[in-house]
Amino acid sequence: MEGNKMETYWDINKIQEILPQKYPFLFVDSVLELDNKSKKAVCLKNVTINDYFFEGHFPGNPIMPGVLIIEAMAQSSILLYTALRPEIARKKPDFYLGKVEAKFKKPVTAGDQLIIEVCGEKLMDKGGVIKAVAKVRGQVVSEAEILFGVKLKNENNKK
């Protein structure tokens, strides 16, 4: 079953339909690749000097905050989950961040194209574990393992 790779492209409109996060907290610009078989997605965030967080982080030295790289990974994870579990994503569940283990290797700055690769290590109806790698110009800038929960809105009182 090789060669089953879906060369999907999701533009910003599609992303805005899916992600509960909105401006100014949207950190994925497009989905470049989606592969249901290997449970993998490749997403892009164009980092520009116009990004509002550069105003304070840091004046004269624009570095994308690590927590926002994590957020971009988490949002990419939601997009991947949506592709793999469309029947659940359709119900617009809440996504909870459970645990993050991350490493940061290089700073990300204005002008960088942040490529975020997310891979589903374990995906279930109620949550999952994602391995995420962020790269700039082919070099790894950050790696993380993200644990998240998925809960339907009307299920809040149940365990």
Add this chain to the structure above:
Amino acid sequence: MAKKDFAEIRKEVKALVSEITEIPEGELKDESRFTEDLGVDSMMALEIVASIEKKYKVVIPEEKIPTVRSLQNVYELLEEIMRK
């Protein structure tokens, strides 16, 4: 996979659960119920499942997870899967 005896695996699984739940191994009884007695939440449960899968290169079916209520259940399920 190298054949490991299940007693050894039980010990390893217990250590793993202890690490994730931050409950000392001494307080972790095989019969203790995860949610009621040990306060294990769904996130920890997911982490335990994912760690076991990774460590032993097995797949724990999603529908089996709600039936796992204690460490004893984990051993049984894992042994069942590994015997296959």
